[in-house]
Amino acid sequence: MIQFFGKSAELQLEKDASTRYLPVVIAAMIFLAALSIGGLFALSNAISDWSETLTDNLTVEIAFDPAADLDKKVTDAVALLSATPGVANARPIEQDETLQLLEPFLGKNAALGGLPIPRLIEVIIAEDSAIDLAALNEKLTEAVPGARLDIHRPWLDKMVLLGRSIQFLAAGIMLLIGCVTVIIVIFAVRTGLIMHSEVIQVLHLIGARDNYIAEQFQNYFSRLSFLGALPGLIVAIIVMFIFNFLVGSLEASMLPPLSVGIEGVIALLLLPILVALLTRYTVRRVVLKSLRRMM
Amino acid sequence: MVRFENVGMRYGLGPEVLRDISFHLRPGSFHFLTGPTGAGKSSLLKLLALSHRPSRGLVTLFNKEVSSLDREDLPAMRRKIGVVYQDFRLLDHLSALENVALPLKIAGAKNSQIYQHVAELLEWVGLGRQVDAKPPTLSGGEKQRVAIARAVINRPQLLIADEPTGSMDAEMGLRLMYLFQELNKIGTTVVVATHDLELIKRFGNPVMYLKDGMLTTRAQDDLPAQFSKDPA
Ligand SMILES: Nc1ncnc2c1ncn2[C@@H]1O[C@H](COP(=O)(O)OP(=O)(O)OP(=O)(O)O)[C@@H](O)[C@H]1O
Ligand SMILES: [Mg+2]
Numbered sequence: 136m137i138q139f140f141g142k143s144a145e146l147q148l149e150k151d152a153s154t155r156y157l158p159v160v161i162a163a164m165i166f167l168a169a170l171s172i173g174g175l176f177a178l179s180n181a182i183s184d185w186s187e188t189l190t191d192n193l194t195v196e197i198a199f200d201p202a203a204d205l206d207k208k209v210t211d212a213v214a215l216l217s218a219t220p221g222v223a224n225a226r227p228i229e230q231d232e233t234l235q236l237l238e239p240f241l242g243k244n245a246a247l248g249g250l251p252i253p254r255l256i257e258v259i260i261a262e263d264s265a266i267d268l269a270a271l272n273e274k275l276t277e278a279v280p281g282a283r284l285d286i287h288r289p290w291l292d293k294m295v296l297l298g299r300s301i302q303f304l305a306a307g308i309m310l311l312i313g314c315v316t317v318i319i320v321i322f323a324v325r326t327g328l329i330m331h332s333e334v335i336q337v338l339h340l341i342g343a344r345d346n347y348i349a350e351q352f353q354n355y356f357s358r359l360s361f362l363g364a365l366p367g368l369i370v371a372i373i374v375m376f377i378f379n380f381l382v383g384s385l386e387a388s389m390l391p392p393l394s395v396g397i398e399g400v401i402a403l404l405l406l407p408i409l410v411a412l413l414t415r416y417t418v419r420r421v422v423l424k425s426l427r428r429m430m
Numbered sequence: 431m432v433r434f435e436n437v438g439m440r441y442g443l444g445p446e447v448l449r450d451i452s453f454h455l456r457p458g459s460f461h462f463l464t465g466p467t468g469a470g471k472s473s474l475l476k477l478l479a480l481s482h483r484p485s486r487g488l489v490t491l492f493n494k495e496v497s498s499l500d501r502e503d504l505p506a507m508r509r510k511i512g513v514v515y516q517d518f519r520l521l522d523h524l525s526a527l528e529n530v531a532l533p534l535k536i537a538g539a540k541n542s543q544i545y546q547h548v549a550e551l552l553e554w555v556g557l558g559r560q561v562d563a564k565p566p567t568l569s570g571g572e573k574q575r576v577a578i579a580r581a582v583i584n585r586p587q588l589l590i591a592d593e594p595t596g597s598m599d600a601e602m603g604l605r606l607m608y609l610f611q612e613l614n615k616i617g618t619t620v621v622v623a624t625h626d627l628e629l630i631k632r633f634g635n636p637v638m639y640l641k642d643g644m645l646t647t648r649a650q651d652d653l654p655a656q657f658s659k660d661p662a
Contacts, residue, residue, distance in 0.1 A: 145524065338536065343536045
């Protein structure tokens with residue numbers, strides 16, 4: 136680590152005013168990168184959460200029909216479902232419960248008695264069971280007219296598609312941030328090379344290897360990047376906490392709680408190290424290329 | 431040690447500042463290089479110091495033809511060459527001590543070995559009290575002495591000095607010439623570029639005379655009293 140972040144002994148790059156802006160820019164870049172990473176991981180966790188709950192947990196809806204005996208239909212459907220292999224549990228949802236579910240949309244005191252509310256059955260699929268939901272749906276409709284298995288599939292597909300697009304967008308943003316960071320670093324190093332060209336020449340002429348000179352630049356710039364990355368990351372994490380808190384405090388929220396998960400945390404913590412390594416590599420390339428122009 | 435064969439040199443696309451230079455320096459020899467201002471002395475020394483490439487001809491140093499060398503071999507070769515530049519080329523933000531220690535440090539010597547040695551040398555060139563001074567606060571002659579100390583600190587096999595005594599009084603100049611002579615006695619090949627014909631006469635070493643980019647070797651008594659009156 137000492138070597139990695141060592142001082143630039145002869146070049147004294149740390150006295151340059153021109154490169155002091157670099158940590159600020161890197162901080163901004165890391166802030167944005169951390170937010171995209173946070174979004175990326177939170178989203179991918181949310182998607183897998185939804186798919187899990189939605190595929191394990193189905194609903195059967197029996198259409199309201201004033202002429203039919205709905206209670207009998209419900210009993211028939213539950214019997215059929217319970218007999219199907221792979222179904223762990225089928226439970227009719229009571230009228231009161233249904234009303235409760237609808238409360239946020241219709242209000243507490245709505246006169247619900249007369250409303251054509253369908254009957255619902257909650258179906259829980261056993262873990263690790265492969266069930267042909269389409270076939271089950273057909274069988275159910277045949278046995279109990281008006282019954283329909285709501286497999287959430289179209290809705291879920293759309294959500295997953297949306298999630299994936301946002302993930303692509305986040306990945307694109309990350310790529311863009313990476314490119315911009317590299318370009319900024321290249322310009323900073325070029326400025327440094329020009330400002331210190333005389334010292335570099337002297338070092339070169341008294342027998343310094345390219346590596347010796349390149350290392351002073353690498354160490355200095357990767358330290359700047361790392362030191363800029365830390366505050367950027369910290370601010371981004373604070374912002375994510377606040378955002379999560381606000382989401383969590385929304386009442387009857389449609390959004391599931393966000394979590395970046397352990398992979399997300401690791402990715403976020405790796406960010407400053409990655410940017411320091413990226414800087415180091417970029418600086419090395421630029422310096423060696425410029426030194427090769429000398430005899 | 432050093433061999434030039436039909437060497438020509440130009441800066442960029444400019445005219446040739448050195449033309450058809452051929453000479454041979456034996457190991458352990460001591461030569462003066464003189465000639466009027468603008469004749470190309472510093473340019474010739476740049477070829478010797480491996481800071482520039484010839485535009486034609488062959489330069490051989492330490493029995494190796496320079497253009498045939500790999501880039502990675504050059505630093506090791508440069509470490510065998512000590513150079514005193516006409517404009518010193520000291521690093522302004524380092525102390526005199528650190529400047530002189532630089533060649534050792536770059537060659538990978540340990541700090542404990544470096545500083546004792548460096549301090550002694552600085553003492554010897556009369557800068558015992560200025561070891562911690564930065565070059566911008568030193569006089570011209572003092573800077574020149576730091577530059578000389580840096581050139582000789584790692585006992586180079588080839589010592590190149592461009593007007594090494596131009597900025598100091600005659601007495602200090604002589605003292606440093608004696609230093610070069612001492613190094614020469616222990617085997618260092620020395621080339622000193624100078625305008626100072628008095629100095630050349632005093633030491634009596636062989637002289638390379640450069641004029642208009644052409645080199646001739648001259649005996650001591652063949653040198654002009656003044657460059658401007660030289661008919662050649
Ligand atoms: N970096 C450079 N770029 C272009 N031309 C140069 C450069 N350095 C020197 N010259 C030209 O090369 C010629 C020889 O210069 P050089 O410095 O070798 O002369 P010199 O003999 O050392 O002179 P002096 O005695 O004044 O130090 C001069 O005409 C000079 O203008
Ligand atoms: Mg000169």
